[in-house]
Amino acid sequence: MPKYSITVNGKDVEVDVPAEMPLLWVLRDELRITGPKYGCGVGVCRACTCLMDDEEIQPCMVKAADADGAEVTTIEGLAEDGELHPVQQAWVDRDVPQCGFCQPGQIMTAVALIEEKGDDVSDADIDRIENVCRCGTYGRIREAIKRAAQA
Missing domain, CATH: 1.10.150.120 ([2Fe-2S]-binding domain)
Structure with missing residues (x-):
């Protein structure tokens, strides 16, 4: 399987997953980041919304290969130094x-x-x-x- 490098909540990670795997599953299953929720799987409910390169995305609709080299922020990455966003x-x-x-x-x-x-x-x-x-x-x-x- 190919390896992809993604910066998630300020940390550089490398994942070895199929290119077609939705980014939501990379976050939840591979990286154990559970803030983004699976709701519909087709980008309609938007329960999984994250930021990728400072743009709003629904990671259920983004392929792992398309996130290679990107910066992804989930709700877990908003607070800084113990202070809520x-x-x-x-x-x-x-x-x-x-x-x-x-x-x-x-x-x-x-x-x-x-x-x-x-x-x-x-x-x-x-x-x-x-x-x-x-x-x-x-x-x-x-x-x-x-x-x-x-x-």
């Missing part, structure tokens, strides 16, 4: 999660949005987020995103 802190402050299953993907999408828009995140920007939350905490998600954008 502002989006994570806003999630805590607004008590967003209920079941919590979709929250890593929701948070990573919010991080990507705020990195793109800065403190100028509008309701229309938030309305374009397609992550599915079966518990329906969208109101609190909206509040947390706005709070984090101002942080």
Whole structure:
């Protein structure tokens, strides 16, 4: 099998996996990073959302070969020096999660949005987020995103 080099949450790793293996399985099964969740496997629910080279991706749809040489950030890579990322802190402050299953993907999408828009995140920007939350905490998600954008 081919070997691929990926920087995951700031650490360089090498994985020996089939080229077609979804990056989600590389993260979860090979590297034991469990923040990105398997929901649908077709990029619709977005529970697996991560950043790859600072762009939002759904690793269930990215092949291992396509991640070779990339920098991947999962929810586990957001906190620095024991300090939560502002989006994570806003999630805590607004008590967003209920079941919590979709929250890593929701948070990573919010991080990507705020990195793109800065403190100028509008309701229309938030309305374009397609992550599915079966518990329906969208109101609190909206509040947390706005709070984090101002942080």
